[in-house]
Amino acid sequence: MVDYNRKIGFIGAGKMGSALMQGIIKAEIVKPENLGASDVYEPFLNDLKAKLGINISTDNSVIVKASDILILAVKPQTLGSVLENLKAYITSDKLIISIAAGVPLATYENALPAGTRVIRVMPNIAATVSEAASGIAPGKYATSEDMKTALEIFSAVGTAVQEPESLMDVVTGLSGSGPAFIFPVIEAMADGAVLEGMDRKSALTLSAQTVLGAAKMMLETGMHPGELKDMVTSPAGTTIQGVHALEEAGVRAAFMNAVIRATERSKELGKK
């Protein structure tokens, strides 16, 4: 088990950092007084302190010094300067976890003191509601105990799987970015129902529950999505008409391309 008294610190308390902090507090794997966050933008910190009771600072080094596990949650473009400013405070007892898209483990290992234990994680925004999907890759110096710790933290806010680093850009394109591919689907299906006369609130509720139910059914039955689709699709019925409309619009290629393009962008970010 993750040591309940271990201190976890976030550098960057924006959208993803705060989503993870909410999930971590909800899962009770760390006490609020053992969770800290720093950010250059004070209002985010004040909100988090008020909501979660965590420690805050606008000085990154304060949080680094107070933490056993450091989660880097700043933009990939900001990371270089953050690492440069923090390296003097990274001692060998600290585990560094980064969630930055694209940035390879070697970048941290080269920028931080020799032998620093680093783990790369790509979670997603559903950590807020304890339903994140995270891929986790260990760095050169991370121990199996470190991986256990990372898997426990990210399993506490959803589902977490170990992946080789070579697939972390794909994880980014699929599950890291994926919620943003699905929200418009939920909205667009609801729009169809609104066009047919349903009120917006009911349409969004039914649409979102439909996506949730479909995903849950697949995960819980272990059945192939094609087989599940066939269970809904009566001969000459309603569903096959809708499926035909989606195929005419090239929906499968569109979703494949979304994942491919996001993956390629993650690779590009890593080269900067």
Ligand SMILES: NC(=O)C1=CN([C@@H]2O[C@H](COP(=O)(O)OP(=O)(O)OC[C@H]3O[C@@H](n4cnc5c(N)ncnc54)[C@H](O)[C@@H]3O)[C@@H](O)[C@H]2O)C=CC1
């Ligand atoms: N938003 C998402 O769904 C996901 C984001 N990520 C990764 O998480 C990281 C953060 O992304 P978001 O939370 O979306 O961005 P964001 O812009 O909401 O958060 C970044 C935070 O870093 C702060 N910041 C900027 N410079 C700083 C500095 N020098 N020291 C401390 N804090 C500083 C900003 O004020 C901001 O609050 C990125 O690397 C991104 O690739 C990973 C998975 C999903």
Ligand SMILES: O=C(O)[C@@H]1CCC=N1
């Ligand atoms: O859009 C981005 O770059 C980040 C990484 C995955 C989700 N959001």
